[in-house]
Amino acid sequence: MKASVIVFPGSNCDRDVKVSLEKFSIKTSMVWHADAKLPKSDLVVLPGGFSYGDYLRCGSIASKSRIMKEVIAHSKKGGLVMGICNGFQVLVESQLLPGVLIRNINLKFICKNITVKVINNKTNFTSKTSRNSVLEIPIAHNEGNYFASKDLINELEDNNQIILQYCDLTGNITEQCNPNGSIKNIAGIINKKGNVFGLMPHPERASDELLGGMDGSLIFKSLK
Amino acid sequence: MQKVNQELAIKHGLTAEEYNKIIKLMGRNPNLVELGIFSAMWNEHCSYKSSRIWLQTLPTKNKYVIQGPGENAGVVDFGDDDVVIFKIESHNHPSYIEPYQGAATGVGGILRDVFTMGARPVANLNSIRFGSPSHEKTKYLLNGVVSGIGGYGNCIGVPTVGGETEFDECYNGNILVNAMNIGIAKKNKVFYSIASGVGNPVVYVGSKTGRDGIHGATMASAEFDEDSESKKPTVQVGDPFTEKLLLEACLELMKKKSIVSIQDMGAAGLTSSSIEMASKGNLGIKINLNLIPCRENNMTPYEIILSESQERMLIVLKKGKEKEARKIFEKWGLDFAIIGQLTNSKKLELEFNKKIVCNIPIHSLGDNAPKYKRDYITYSYPKTVNHDSAIEELNIKDSLIKILSHHNYSNKSWVWEQYDHMVMTDTIQKPGGDAAVVRYHGKNKGIAATVDCVPRYCKAHPKSGAMQAVCETWRNLISVGAQPIAITNCLNFGNPEKKEIMGQFVDSINGMKEACEALDYPVISGNVSLYNETNGVAIYPTPTIGGVGLLKNINNMMTFTFKNTENVIVVIGETLGHLSQSALIYDVIGDKEGPPPQINLKKEKKNGLFVSDLIKDKLVNAVHDISHGGIIVTLAEMCMASNIGVKIKVSGSNSDKIKYLFSEDQARYLIEISKKSLEKIKTIANAKNIKIDIIGKTQDEIFEVENHFKISVKELKTKNESWFKNYNKN
Numbered sequence: 001m002k003a004s005v006i007v008f009p010g011s012n013c014d015r016d017v018k019v020s021l022e023k024f025s026i027k028t029s030m031v032w033h034a035d036a037k038l039p040k041s042d043l044v045v046l047p048g049g050f051s052y053g054d055y056l057r058c059g060s061i062a063s064k065s066r067i068m069k070e071v072i073a074h075s076k077k078g079g080l081v082m083g084i085c086n087g088f089q090v091l092v093e094s095q096l097l098p099g100v101l102i103r104n105i106n107l108k109f110i111c112k113n114i115t116v117k118v119i120n121n122k123t124n125f126t127s128k129t130s131r132n133s134v135l136e137i138p139i140a141h142n143e144g145n146y147f148a149s150k151d152l153i154n155e156l157e158d159n160n161q162i163i164l165q166y167c168d169l170t171g172n173i174t175e176q177c178n179p180n181g182s183i184k185n186i187a188g189i190i191n192k193k194g195n196v197f198g199l200m201p202h203p204e205r206a207s208d209e210l211l212g213g214m215d216g217s218l219i220f221k222s223l224k
Numbered sequence: 225m226q227k228v229n230q231e232l233a234i235k236h237g238l239t240a241e242e243y244n245k246i247i248k249l250m251g252r253n254p255n256l257v258e259l260g261i262f263s264a265m266w267n268e269h270c271s272y273k274s275s276r277i278w279l280q281t282l283p284t285k286n287k288y289v290i291q292g293p294g295e296n297a298g299v300v301d302f303g304d305d306d307v308v309i310f311k312i313e314s315h316n317h318p319s320y321i322e323p324y325q326g327a328a329t330g331v332g333g334i335l336r337d338v339f340t341m342g343a344r345p346v347a348n349l350n351s352i353r354f355g356s357p358s359h360e361k362t363k364y365l366l367n368g369v370v371s372g373i374g375g376y377g378n379c380i381g382v383p384t385v386g387g388e389t390e391f392d393e394c395y396n397g398n399i400l401v402n403a404m405n406i407g408i409a410k411k412n413k414v415f416y417s418i419a420s421g422v423g424n425p426v427v428y429v430g431s432k433t434g435r436d437g438i439h440g441a442t443m444a445s446a447e448f449d450e451d452s453e454s455k456k457p458t459v460q461v462g463d464p465f466t467e468k469l470l471l472e473a474c475l476e477l478m479k480k481k482s483i484v485s486i487q488d489m490g491a492a493g494l495t496s497s498s499i500e501m502a503s504k505g506n507l508g509i510k511i512n513l514n515l516i517p518c519r520e521n522n523m524t525p526y527e528i529i530l531s532e533s534q535e536r537m538l539i540v541l542k543k544g545k546e547k548e549a550r551k552i553f554e555k556w557g558l559d560f561a562i563i564g565q566l567t568n569s570k571k572l573e574l575e576f577n578k579k580i581v582c583n584i585p586i587h588s589l590g591d592n593a594p595k596y597k598r599d600y601i602t603y604s605y606p607k608t609v610n611h612d613s614a615i616e617e618l619n620i621k622d623s624l625i626k627i628l629s630h631h632n633y634s635n636k637s638w639v640w641e642q643y644d645h646m647v648m649t650d651t652i653q654k655p656g657g658d659a660a661v662v663r664y665h666g667k668n669k670g671i672a673a674t675v676d677c678v679p680r681y682c683k684a685h686p687k688s689g690a691m692q693a694v695c696e697t698w699r700n701l702i703s704v705g706a707q708p709i710a711i712t713n714c715l716n717f718g719n720p721e722k723k724e725i726m727g728q729f730v731d732s733i734n735g736m737k738e739a740c741e742a743l744d745y746p747v748i749s750g751n752v753s754l755y756n757e758t759n760g761v762a763i764y765p766t767p768t769i770g771g772v773g774l775l776k777n778i779n780n781m782m783t784f785t786f787k788n789t790e791n792v793i794v795v796i797g798e799t800l801g802h803l804s805q806s807a808l809i810y811d812v813i814g815d816k817e818g819p820p821p822q823i824n825l826k827k828e829k830k831n832g833l834f835v836s837d838l839i840k841d842k843l844v845n846a847v848h849d850i851s852h853g854g855i856i857v858t859l860a861e862m863c864m865a866s867n868i869g870v871k872i873k874v875s876g877s878n879s880d881k882i883k884y885l886f887s888e889d890q891a892r893y894l895i896e897i898s899k900k901s902l903e904k905i906k907t908i909a910n911a912k913n914i915k916i917d918i919i920g921k922t923q924d925e926i927f928e929v930e931n932h933f934k935i936s937v938k939e940l941k942t943k944n945e946s947w948f949k950n951y952n953k954n
Contacts, residue, residue, distance in 0.1 A: 009465070009468070009469055009556065009557065010379070010465050010468055010469075012379075012380070012381025012468065012647055013381070013647060015648075016647070016648060016649040019649065020649075048647075049381060050378075050379040050381075050464070050465060050468075052465070053379065053463070053464070053465025053466075054379075054465075055465070108371070108642050109371070109374050109375075109378055109642045109643075109644070110641055110642070111378075111640075111641055111642070111643060111644045111645055111646060112637075112641045138646055140378070140644045140646060140647065142378075202646070204649060205646050205649055208649065210652045210663065210778065211646070211649060211651070211652065212654075
């Protein structure tokens with residue numbers, strides 16, 4: 001498995017995700033946003049951070065960057081794409097994933113450990129997790145409040161596109177354990193084709209015992 | 225151009241005497257640009273004119289120190305050719321006027337100080353202090369400062385791993401925002417600000433220069449009054465995105481061999497950066513102001529040279545390396561302009577529209593800057609206050625709950641959850657513990673860091689208070705298993721022209737000096753913030769100390785969470801029952817009289833090293849230093865962090881028990897040990913003549929003081945976690 005991590009100006013989890021990918025034996029190269037060509041890759045990762053300062057709207061300038069044309073082409077050919085946090089915002093802005101990510105309901109940046117429930121483990125990104133299992137993974141964002149129309153939510157549900165939902169320690173999906181106001185507690189979704197995955201939690205921050213947990217590593221292990 | 229006279233000089237914050245000194249040094253009247261430069265360089269913030277002679281008395285060396293005060297930041301040796309670079313700095317005045325931008329640019333400024341030296345910043349810390357929660361501005365300032373710190377640190381991608389947030393009415397008109405940054409570098413890749421090589425090009429990189437922040441440093445050197453709001457335009461505006469680009473571009477350039485010296489444009493912008501570089505190299509510098517990238521049209525030389533626009537750096541390159549350097553900055557989308565060169569004139573020469581608009585001998589700005597030995601008084605240790613009548617009938621449980629739910633001692637996760645404290649994936653001890661620990665990236669060692677000060681102790685007796693601040697950082701580092709290496713200090717005081725304030729400053733320096741010497745724990749960088757006064761009322765003396773320690777093996781890191789039930793709880797150090805200035809007496813009962821706890825540096829060191837050895841020998845399961853609220857609050861914090869309960873026993877009268885549980889005697893730690901380690905620890909303690917008390921054991925989920933009360937740890941947590949949420953509800 002070969003991965004490319006896209007580095008936008010303002011990306012700041014690019015190195016972190018590279019460390020995790022390599023830890024699970026995924027060969028990783030860093031690709032600069034202004035590059036015209038994507039190296040041959042099985043997986044493209046859009047890392048967390050503040051691409052282009054997140055000015056205008058989170059992820060919107062990045063979605064128009066030069067390399068994104070290549071990333072979109074890669075996804076159209078069925079290549080895997082994973083967007084974490086700001087990467088998820090870029091995917092939404094690029095319309096590789098449906099819906100929008102708006103400001104957290106409390107209007108504050110939130111950085112803490114949360115728990116998510118795996119709703120669909122039959123994907124390229126979650127195959128090593130168990131369905132309905134609870135993963136403890138940190139979030140760190142200001143705009144992670146997922147929103148979509150009722151019709152779209154129905155469609156996502158019908159197609160099993162909701163992958164992760166914020167839940168309590170035992171897996172109950174309640175309003176109380178929804179950190180940012182996301183509709184249906186959505187923390188991660190996949191496209192219809194099943195090759196583009198976006199999530200707000202940072203699996204690279206939960207792939208090292210010393211950092212407090214290994215639950216995020218299941219996602220990297222699923223990628224292989 | 226405006227006519228320069230004494231009146232205008234005074235408007236610039238200079239005294240009549242200082243203005244005459246300028247004329248004497250120049251041999252003529254200065255023009256407006258020159259006057260602006262003198263005022264920027266000679267204000268308190270840049271010149272340290274009131275503090276310098278005292279700062280020089282502080283110890284600045286031990287076997288780890290590579291660079292002490294005088295550079296952008298201090299450098300210490302972390303072994304294996306690795307160094308750690310750190311500094312703390314205040315951004316108090318701007319944060320009061322405009323909390324979001326003031327705090328944000330405080331973080332931005334200290335980050336630049338560290339990466340200017342070739343380090344990749346790996347941790348932010350801060351100490352923020354606000355007025356009484358009921359003061360009309362406090363909520364606005366708290367929210368603005370916290371989001372400003374988060375806004376900058378989160379975006380640039382450097383974790384904010386620790387700090388302190390407190391309230392006291394003495395900060396009603398002058399909040400404190402002290403920001404610290406720590407970076408890592410290779411020993412042979414540290415960059416300094418000393419310029420060399422006549423003819424070498426002087427290069428400007430980063431953001432464009434605008435009209436923001438003109439005379440920011442002068443503003444920061446004055447007291448506040450009702451008109452302070454009108455100073456808003458002197459506050460700089462931060463752009464963390466540009467700083468992130470500047471950081472990456474500088475680190476990329478630093479990998480090449482093209483930089484002679486580098487200096488960030490902080491307080492007093494281009495003025496102080498160019499003068500500092502040239503003056504250290506005993507050279508002159510010539511700059512053409514028409515070449516400065518400007519954000520606005522028709523900026524005057526005065527505005528250009530005094531602007532404090534953020535995210536800018538000045539670099540002296542080796543001749544011939546211009547092309548290579550330009551390519552890097554252009555890649556990152558940043559301005560790059562060759563604006564002048566080093567000369568042997570020993571003068572600062574500025575040219576604008578083909579005319580020389582400034583020609584000042586550089587030594588007159590630095591070496592000849594005013595230095596004052598201001599009058600001061602010395603504070604004696606206050607008389608003891610008897611609290612017996614206040615505590616005789618006091619209920620232990622109620623008092624504990626009052627402290628835990630008090631704004632100063634409540635859980636601060638509302639604050640630090642707004643900071644990304646995990647980015648870079650090396651934060652192995654998160655906020656909330658004694659000290660934060662960041663793994664040295666890719667290595668098996670860690671950097672422990674903490675920021676501490678107890679201003680009420682400092683107010684009661686400045687010397688003891690400053691000693692205590694140093695000791696508390698030392699203790700916090702010991703508690704996580706680190707070896708304390710060095711400190712950085714941020715000295716926040718009132719108006720030094722008053723002998724009472726100058727006395728607080730001098731006594732604090734003396735206290736700090738004694739503590740640093742006794743602990744072999746020198747000061748390697750820092751900053752002084754004076755004139756923290758509004759309408760003549762000064763803040764408490766607040767010498768904030770940032771301590772850094774080396775954790776040789778991250779697998780030996782200690783935490784303060786209880787690990788298991790049925791373990792033994794031991795107090796290390798002597799409990800004398802000192803209650804004056806404690807959380808209980810000061811904040812809950814409201815009696816602000818009396819002395820702070822005494823500092824015994826010998827005991828401090830002995831007890832600390834004892835705990836340090838226990839950690840190394842793996843004889844302890846948890847360690848927490850005993851600070852605010854005494855033994856009982858320390859215990860409660862350990863319980864709340866681990867959801868494990870305790871059962872302890874204390875004897876004597878109610879007053880005796882209160883004194884034992886709530887006193888804030890120093891040099892103490894609480895440890896959790898297994899039953900089988902107890903005898904061994906007793907033997908070692910006995911041999912080393914260290915006082916230990918076995919006070920109880922850990923148990924399931926219930927916090928219990930025998931014969932007094934039981935309360936669930938869950939309930940304690942609810943009490944402890946509610947204040948910030950309720951306060952910021954609307």
